[in-house]
Amino acid sequence: MRVLLVDDEEEFVSTLAERLSMRGIEAVWTTTSLEAIERAESEIFDLAVLDVKMPKIGGFALKDKLQDKQPDMKFIFLTGYGSEQDFKSISAMLGADYYLVKPVDIEALIDKMKKIL
Amino acid sequence: MSPETSGHLFNYRRIWRSVVLLTGGVALVPLIVITIVDYKVTQQSIESEILMRTTRIVSNTRRAISFFLSERRSALEFIAQDNSFESLNDPKRLLSILENLQKSFGGGFVDIGVIDSSGNQRNYVGPYELEGRNYLDQEWYSEAVDHGVHISDVFLGYRQVPHMVIAVKRVMPDGSFCILRAAIGITPFEELLSNLELEGMGDAFIINYEGILQTPSRYHGKVLDKLSLEIPSYSNKSEVFEVKDSDGQDAVIGYRFIDKTPFILMIVKSKQELMRSWFGTRLELIAFLIISVTVILTVILGTATFMVKKIKIADKRRVMTLHEIEYANKLASIGRLAASVAHEINNPLAIINEKAGLIKDLFIYKKEYSQNPKLNKVVDDILRSIKRAGTITRRLLTFARNLQAEIQPIILNDVIEEVLNFLRNEAEVRDINIDVDISEDIPMFESDRGKLQQIFLNIINNAFAALSDGGSLKIEAMLTGDGAVSIEFTDNGCGISQENLMHIFEPFFSTRRSEGGTGLGLSITYNLVREIGGRIVVTSEPSKGTRFTITLPIRNSENEGEADESIIGG
Numbered sequence: 001m002r003v004l005l006v007d008d009e010e011e012f013v014s015t016l017a018e019r020l021s022m023r024g025i026e027a028v029w030t031t032t033s034l035e036a037i038e039r040a041e042s043e044i045f046d047l048a049v050l051d052v053k054m055p056k057i058g059g060f061a062l063k064d065k066l067q068d069k070q071p072d073m074k075f076i077f078l079t080g081y082g083s084e085q086d087f088k089s090i091s092a093m094l095g096a097d098y099y100l101v102k103p104v105d106i107e108a109l110i111d112k113m114k115k116i117l
Numbered sequence: 118m119s120p121e122t123s124g125h126l127f128n129y130r131r132i133w134r135s136v137v138l139l140t141g142g143v144a145l146v147p148l149i150v151i152t153i154v155d156y157k158v159t160q161q162s163i164e165s166e167i168l169m170r171t172t173r174i175v176s177n178t179r180r181a182i183s184f185f186l187s188e189r190r191s192a193l194e195f196i197a198q199d200n201s202f203e204s205l206n207d208p209k210r211l212l213s214i215l216e217n218l219q220k221s222f223g224g225g226f227v228d229i230g231v232i233d234s235s236g237n238q239r240n241y242v243g244p245y246e247l248e249g250r251n252y253l254d255q256e257w258y259s260e261a262v263d264h265g266v267h268i269s270d271v272f273l274g275y276r277q278v279p280h281m282v283i284a285v286k287r288v289m290p291d292g293s294f295c296i297l298r299a300a301i302g303i304t305p306f307e308e309l310l311s312n313l314e315l316e317g318m319g320d321a322f323i324i325n326y327e328g329i330l331q332t333p334s335r336y337h338g339k340v341l342d343k344l345s346l347e348i349p350s351y352s353n354k355s356e357v358f359e360v361k362d363s364d365g366q367d368a369v370i371g372y373r374f375i376d377k378t379p380f381i382l383m384i385v386k387s388k389q390e391l392m393r394s395w396f397g398t399r400l401e402l403i404a405f406l407i408i409s410v411t412v413i414l415t416v417i418l419g420t421a422t423f424m425v426k427k428i429k430i431a432d433k434r435r436v437m438t439l440h441e442i443e444y445a446n447k448l449a450s451i452g453r454l455a456a457s458v459a460h461e462i463n464n465p466l467a468i469i470n471e472k473a474g475l476i477k478d479l480f481i482y483k484k485e486y487s488q489n490p491k492l493n494k495v496v497d498d499i500l501r502s503i504k505r506a507g508t509i510t511r512r513l514l515t516f517a518r519n520l521q522a523e524i525q526p527i528i529l530n531d532v533i534e535e536v537l538n539f540l541r542n543e544a545e546v547r548d549i550n551i552d553v554d555i556s557e558d559i560p561m562f563e564s565d566r567g568k569l570q571q572i573f574l575n576i577i578n579n580a581f582a583a584l585s586d587g588g589s590l591k592i593e594a595m596l597t598g599d600g601a602v603s604i605e606f607t608d609n610g611c612g613i614s615q616e617n618l619m620h621i622f623e624p625f626f627s628t629r630r631s632e633g634g635t636g637l638g639l640s641i642t643y644n645l646v647r648e649i650g651g652r653i654v655v656t657s658e659p660s661k662g663t664r665f666t667i668t669l670p671i672r673n674s675e676n677e678g679e680a681d682e683s684i685i686g687g
Contacts, residue, residue: 009464015471022478080463102463103470103507 001117002044005029006036006062007051007078012102016049019106025113033057033065040069046117049109052079074116076109078102129429136421144413152406156399163395167317168357171371171384174313175355178321179373179382181309186268186378189225189301190283192218194266197287197297205231205240205287205297212242224305227280232258232296243300245276252298257282261296268378271303271331271340279303279340281331303340306332317369317390324348325379337385346370346385359388437640444641448571459510466506473499512538527564529594529602530555536573543581550589559594559602562671568645575642576606576665583610583663600671607664613657621655 003025007013010031017027028043030036033054039045048066050059057065063075076098098112196214197205204210211229218226228243236253252258257269261284269282284298310321310332323331328348333340345363349356355373362368367388374381477496480486487493515535533553544551580590594604613621613628620626622643646653650670657663 009468011468012464012471015468015475019471019475019478022482080460080467101507101511102467103503104467105504106474 001025001046001113003027003113004036004039004045004048004066006033006048006054006059007031008054009051013051016104016106020110023106023110025110033062036062037065037069040066040073044070045073047074047076047113049076049078052077076100076112076116078104127428127432129425132428133421133425136425137417140417140421141414144417145410148409148413149406152402156402159398159402160395163392163398167369167386167388167391170316171357171369171386172355174315174321175357175371175373175382175384178310178313178384179355179375182306182323182380182382183375183378185225185305185309186283186375189222189299190266190268190285192222193283193285193297193299197285202287202289202295205295208240208242211240215242218299224308225301227300227302229297229299232298234262234294238298239295247275250275252296257284257298258296260284261286261298262294270325270329270379273341274300276300303332313384315384315386317386317388317393319384319386321382321384323375323380323382326381331380334385344383346383349381349383437644441641441644455513459513462506463510466503466510470500470503470507473503524563525566526561527566527569528561529559529604532566532569533573533592533594533604536570536577539574540577540581547581547584547586549581549584549587552589552591554591554593556595559596560671562602562669564669565649568649572642572645572667575638576667579638579665580606580608580610580663583612584608585610597668601668602671604667604669605664606667607662609662612659612661612663613655614659618655618657622653 003020005013005017005020005027006029007016008031013029013031017029020027028039028045030039033056036048037057048063050062052059054062059077059079063077066073066075078100080102098116100109100112196218200210200214211231215226215229218229228241228245228247230238230241230243230247232238232252236251236255236258238248238250238252241248255274257267260267260269265286267282267284269284271279271281273279274282280300280302282298282300284296286294286296288294306323310323313319313321315321318336320335320337322334322337324344325331326348328344330338330340330342330344334344337344337346346368347360349358349370349372351374352372353374353376355371357369357371360368360370362385369386369388369391371384371386372381473496477493477500480489480493480496512535533555537551537553541551543549577590577592584590588609591607592604593607594602597603617626617628622640626640643653646667646669652668654666654668655663656666
């Protein structure tokens with residue numbers, strides 16, 4: 001499983017990537033949407049975990065761009081704003097497979113990833 | 118409403134008073150002025166009409182009397198000149214003259230006599246035995262001798278019957294003279310005067326210059342009595358004046374001096390009787406004024422009360438709406454602040470979570486740390502705290518978001534729990550026991566989640582304020598028979614007095630004003646409940662506790678707005 005992690009908080013995203021790697025999941029991380037788009041041009045990812053709120057290109061816009069390049073890619077959104085319940089209705093509308101609210105329980109995240117793939 | 122609760126609104130009593138005084142003044146002052154003017158004008162016109170009528174009667178009567186006397190005087194003058202002294206002294210001739218006079222002039226002539234220059238009656242025809250009588254010392258005789266003709270006062274004379282005398286002097290060619298004298302009875306005057314149609318208890322009579330009655334008066338005495346009223350001063354035309362009679366009553370007196378006679382014609386009328394028609398008009402005017410004033414005042418008072426009440430209600434509603442908006446804005450601001458803080462905290466919290474998670478992972482994957490129970494416990498504690506903090510921020514965000522929510526499916530238990538989550542900390546600190554019992558058969562129903570949160574928050578906050586530390590609050594929810602859900606909040610706090618209970622939902626009513634109460638919490642709650650189609654009832658007993666019962670329709674979209682309020686003292 002190759003996962004692309006995108007979040008403007010480097011401390012968060014790098015640590016999350018390291019912890020996923022420890023659990024045998026190949027996680028690539030970037031802190032900008034532009035870098036993520038570049039990576040997606042050269043590498044194949046099964047899944048992207050995107051922060052909703054990012055500078056320049058937000059999570060939802062990034063999802064569309066990534067999907068253009070890799071239509072089979074699945075998506076999980078992360079946000080520090082609201083609760084899982086709040087996003088139940090809109091996440092389906094936006095084509096997200098799951099919505100998780102920070103701080104994230106890593107076991108719950110892996111559980112969702114397994115469910116998608 | 119007490120001054121405390123209405124103090125900052127307008128002074129409606131003053132507005133009411135001003136409106137009543139202003140409109141009352143504008144309407145009543147012209148009415149009263151016009152009525153007074155009309156009163157005076159009508160009174161004056163009736164009075165002057167009475168005086169004019171009296172003057173006219175006096176003039177007409179004077180003319181008749183004057184004519185009566187001058188006709189008889191002229192007849193006597195003619196007879197005196199037309200007959201020789203001898204024929205006048207002939208009893209037959211004199212009888213014929215008397216009969217002719219009586220025939221030609223009707224009543225009046227009683228007798229006729231001829232008196233010589235010595236005052237002796239030489240010839241006489243009439244009903245009395247007066248022949249040979251001497252009249253030298255009689256006033257009328259000397260007047261006739263001096264002036265040639267004389268009309269006397271009424272007097273009794275030798276016959277002892279009231280009469281007057283018309284005496285005419287006949288001078289002979291030799292210079293001697295005789296007096297032709299006729300006695301006129303007062304009956305013709307009496308008839309003339311009594312035939313007058315006099316209104317107002319009118320009394321017509323004749324007096325002489327000394328005020329002696331020459332004809333009988335209906336109210337002022339018999340013939341030859343002295344008149345009790347004042348004798349009018351001389352005037353050559355008909356006059357009218359007002360006096361008080363001997364009984365103290367106002368009287369109108371019309372009089373006229375009759376030329377060449379010693380007579381004054383008097384017509385006396387009772388003013389009260391004359392003004393009787395005025396009294397009727399006056400009563401009508403006063404009744405009109407009283408009825409008009411009553412109607413105007415009733416309309417003004419009614420309208421002013423109605424309008425001021427309307428203004429008061431509108432003002433109260435306006436102020437309430439402003440406060441509601443302010444309150445809603447405040448809540449929304451708190452919500453935004455909470456959401457923003459939660460969001461800002463969530464990001465660093467997420468980093469801490471990942472870092473601590475990494476440490477834990479390292480402990481698990483690196484054997485040298487996994488055996489250290491103390492380090493493991495420290496990391497677990499950190500992770501547990503992060504989870505707790507995450508729960509708090511999540512609740513904050515959920516609550517803030519729901520404040521703006523509109524109609525949506527509601528699970529009652531969730532909403533109550535969300536609200537309680539905010540208050541549990543205070544409950545723990547103050548050792549308040551919260552017992553929640555939500556019946557499981559309550560279905561999901563549609564309502565405004567944000568409003569429900571505010572309602573529950575207000576009522577529970579209110580209960581907390583009434584509770585002393587260690588008190589208890591019971592929240593029960595159950596279905597009622599008529600398809601509604603009833604939620605009861607029962608505390609064992611200080612309770613509310615019967616008097617305060619009556620005003621509990623009124624805006625600006627507060628029993629905790631000194632502690633910063635605005636007096637708006639429960640009135641806003643009441644309005645919110647009404648807005649979502651529910652009812653709120655409060656029962657309370659001082660020092661035992663209070664129970665708020667909210668009844669919400671399971672489907673509220675059809676019967677929204679049918680709220681009512683009932684208060685039962687406990």
